[in-house]
Amino acid sequence: MTRFIVKHLLKAILTIWFIVTVVFVITRMSGDPTDGLLPDDASASVRHEMRVSMGLDRPIHEQYAEYLGDVLAFDMGDSYYYLRPVNELFAERAGRTLTLGVASFVIAIAIGVPLGVLAAIRRNSLADRWMMGFSVAADAIPGFVLGILLIFLFSLGLRMLPSGGSGTAAHYVMPLIALTLGSVANIARLTRSSMLDVLRQDYLDSARARGVRETAVIFKHALRNALIPVVTIIGLHIGALIGGSVVVETVFSFSGLGSLIVSAAQQRDFPVIQYGTMLIAIAVTFTNLLVDLSYGWFDPRIRKPH
Amino acid sequence: MRKSKFSLIAALILCFALSACSGGNASNDSKEGSAAGTGTGASASAAASTGASDTTASKELDVLRVGVAELPANMDPIRGVGNATIRIQYNVFETLMQADQKNDSALKPMLATEWKRIDDKTLEVKLRQGVKFHNGDEMTAKDVVFSFDRLKQNIDGSELAASLLAGITSVQKIDDYTVRFVTGKNDPILEQRLASSWGSWIVPADYITKVGNEEFAAKPIGTGPYKVVSYSPDKVVLERFDDYWGEKPSAKRIEYVNYPETSARITALITGEADIITQLPPDQMSVIQNEPNLSVESLNISNLHMLVYNTSFGPLKDKKLRQALNLAIDRQKLSDALWGGKAIVPKGHQYPEFGDLYLDDYPTPAYDLEKAKQLVAESSYKGETIEYELKSNYYTFANEAAQAIVDMWKQIGVNAKVKFTDKVTRAQVSNWSNTMRFPDPLGGLWLLWGPETDARAEYWQDMPDGFIATGEEMESATDPAQRKELARKLMNIWDEEAPGTVLYYPYENWGVRKGLAWTPYPSQAMDFRADNFKVVE
Numbered sequence: 001m002t003r004f005i006v007k008h009l010l011k012a013i014l015t016i017w018f019i020v021t022v023v024f025v026i027t028r029m030s031g032d033p034t035d036g037l038l039p040d041d042a043s044a045s046v047r048h049e050m051r052v053s054m055g056l057d058r059p060i061h062e063q064y065a066e067y068l069g070d071v072l073a074f075d076m077g078d079s080y081y082y083l084r085p086v087n088e089l090f091a092e093r094a095g096r097t098l099t100l101g102v103a104s105f106v107i108a109i110a111i112g113v114p115l116g117v118l119a120a121i122r123r124n125s126l127a128d129r130w131m132m133g134f135s136v137a138a139d140a141i142p143g144f145v146l147g148i149l150l151i152f153l154f155s156l157g158l159r160m161l162p163s164g165g166s167g168t169a170a171h172y173v174m175p176l177i178a179l180t181l182g183s184v185a186n187i188a189r190l191t192r193s194s195m196l197d198v199l200r201q202d203y204l205d206s207a208r209a210r211g212v213r214e215t216a217v218i219f220k221h222a223l224r225n226a227l228i229p230v231v232t233i234i235g236l237h238i239g240a241l242i243g244g245s246v247v248v249e250t251v252f253s254f255s256g257l258g259s260l261i262v263s264a265a266q267q268r269d270f271p272v273i274q275y276g277t278m279l280i281a282i283a284v285t286f287t288n289l290l291v292d293l294s295y296g297w298f299d300p301r302i303r304k305p306h
Numbered sequence: 307m308r309k310s311k312f313s314l315i316a317a318l319i320l321c322f323a324l325s326a327c328s329g330g331n332a333s334n335d336s337k338e339g340s341a342a343g344t345g346t347g348a349s350a351s352a353a354a355s356t357g358a359s360d361t362t363a364s365k366e367l368d369v370l371r372v373g374v375a376e377l378p379a380n381m382d383p384i385r386g387v388g389n390a391t392i393r394i395q396y397n398v399f400e401t402l403m404q405a406d407q408k409n410d411s412a413l414k415p416m417l418a419t420e421w422k423r424i425d426d427k428t429l430e431v432k433l434r435q436g437v438k439f440h441n442g443d444e445m446t447a448k449d450v451v452f453s454f455d456r457l458k459q460n461i462d463g464s465e466l467a468a469s470l471l472a473g474i475t476s477v478q479k480i481d482d483y484t485v486r487f488v489t490g491k492n493d494p495i496l497e498q499r500l501a502s503s504w505g506s507w508i509v510p511a512d513y514i515t516k517v518g519n520e521e522f523a524a525k526p527i528g529t530g531p532y533k534v535v536s537y538s539p540d541k542v543v544l545e546r547f548d549d550y551w552g553e554k555p556s557a558k559r560i561e562y563v564n565y566p567e568t569s570a571r572i573t574a575l576i577t578g579e580a581d582i583i584t585q586l587p588p589d590q591m592s593v594i595q596n597e598p599n600l601s602v603e604s605l606n607i608s609n610l611h612m613l614v615y616n617t618s619f620g621p622l623k624d625k626k627l628r629q630a631l632n633l634a635i636d637r638q639k640l641s642d643a644l645w646g647g648k649a650i651v652p653k654g655h656q657y658p659e660f661g662d663l664y665l666d667d668y669p670t671p672a673y674d675l676e677k678a679k680q681l682v683a684e685s686s687y688k689g690e691t692i693e694y695e696l697k698s699n700y701y702t703f704a705n706e707a708a709q710a711i712v713d714m715w716k717q718i719g720v721n722a723k724v725k726f727t728d729k730v731t732r733a734q735v736s737n738w739s740n741t742m743r744f745p746d747p748l749g750g751l752w753l754l755w756g757p758e759t760d761a762r763a764e765y766w767q768d769m770p771d772g773f774i775a776t777g778e779e780m781e782s783a784t785d786p787a788q789r790k791e792l793a794r795k796l797m798n799i800w801d802e803e804a805p806g807t808v809l810y811y812p813y814e815n816w817g818v819r820k821g822l823a824w825t826p827y828p829s830q831a832m833d834f835r836a837d838n839f840k841v842v843e
Binding site: 038084148163165166262 | 376386388462469520523540541564566567570576577700728729741758759764
């Protein structure tokens, strides 16, 4: 088990290093940050002065070496635009995005998994068809379209919810729906098909033959096995949640990490982009690591050496 | 009804999709006109459209909510100056003189009560007494000296402000209420520079010395009618300052709320979450106009959309070809087709906000295909393809304008093609916008095209001596009649040499709730002081 963890941990670190490096190079290739920071008729000398103060006049390998050194020393640098340390900027906004993300994640599982199980055991019933029809539609609709439809309905039409901003609990409702609906649908569909596979297995019949109650058969024997592919997808959803928050926060003018990263990309605020992508990379890599480890719990055969 | 709702929703979706694809169109457009801040001409159209009348008694408003496309990166008025900043800071900070935005940039006393020239290089300014900063400290000569000395401290983000006021060599305190400004060279527009929203704000010396630049950038203090209560990524809250020396403004509180997406700003205005929104794209105006309780304020801003020709390389080396290109552009047609006729074709490279220096009799660029064809025939042009470089969606309607101009040039036998690029190299033809920084040719044509600029270094290397001599004469000339003639000569040479050409003054739209009488300024500063913002119903 220790070897398993160490091996995966090393892989994760390598992945993060690779992503950080690629992002570093791409940001430097993407253009000149002074374009976003200065008016378009600022002179070349003012631009140059600003580039020097950011250290962008030096060769890229020097910049990269310094950047890696800083990252290892947990110094993430200052935002070009806000002129403040990037970790302060992220800390200010992280609470909102995490609240949104965690709530979305919990709701997606809490609704998605039971819906999927229900659809599987009531296969081909009217409820199943409705649910699956809804899932396909909900999964297919892009977050920003859904967001705008929600704004149209609840803000413009019913005037029940604020169309944007991030002050009160009411400000969370629509972003949460927009962020979660697709995940619910996706998890429900996957749980359903995975359950259907498992329900066909002989060992369930043998469990029933041993006199195990039907609810126990489904929740203890079937669901536990059916959840393995679902857990993989749920792991991927954590990455998607951060990606999704980028879009959803933009639609709802919700000032969290997502909108910070979007505006940083538009302003070519390299330190913010780098820190943001690094955080996403870390989140996704370590979730995948946890998912890998959790397989062992769901299916002890994975843990055992072959 | 159903249909109109459907089109609204379609418009919102499209609007979001487009802005997402273009990568921050809103924030880029906002840079147009970001530099100006001093002057403006009369903005009659805007004043008329609110239906406000000065005779109506003003009521108070508890909260005025302004939906903006971006909030300032920090609240220090000299760091990262731009549109986002002056929208707010115009109400928080004050300059010594104020360039009256409704009266041809005429200078009015603000923190200074009077000023006089001691000699060509020295200006003496008397300060208003009894002016309080928001923390209760009195504003005196010490603060004025500190504010301008601060521009020489190389504070991160202050590069641009510093460069515009670099001509001031020293600021001396004579007594608590008298200050002298000394410039290295004669500077006929020093007073206008001191009135600029572009770095000339007076800030508190003791407070900044005590808390440091970083804390000041988060918790700024000025002398204006509003003080900053809070500053966060999604909202800046201002509150009326009770000890303000001037007239009390109508709104007790102002909240600037950040709605980066155009569709979100429009929705916020419709649902009543915002009372005024900025940066309403021309193609979304009808959405607001269709709402019974909303109106649109439009105004040509102190900015010029233009083309730049590189006079040093390839076929454009030939002046005749450049002149022909200028003659073949039907600017009015571009304005009619793209801007609904609201972009104004300028009378040369100048701005109406110049006031007395504005040459109203200067001709708009000629449109003459016959003469253009003749010039092409006389030129050395052999049918080479000319590249028209631009950054996609950077300026409003610039992509469409580029396609149209290339087609117009085909009519005179010039082959050009549009080249979208992330980095405009100015190798042949490229687009640009020029913002007025001070209401004077020294803050326009000369500032952006003079010998100290990128023009001389890159795309107008053969700048004629006559142009340089005229501008240099203008830098120190003080006689108004002489300055006017020099301004004319400067524009004449520029037009004749044709290192570029003007297209039009773009216009900006604001969505405003009816019942609020507020006039936007060409500098894009949002003035909510007593004389420019009233609640009329």
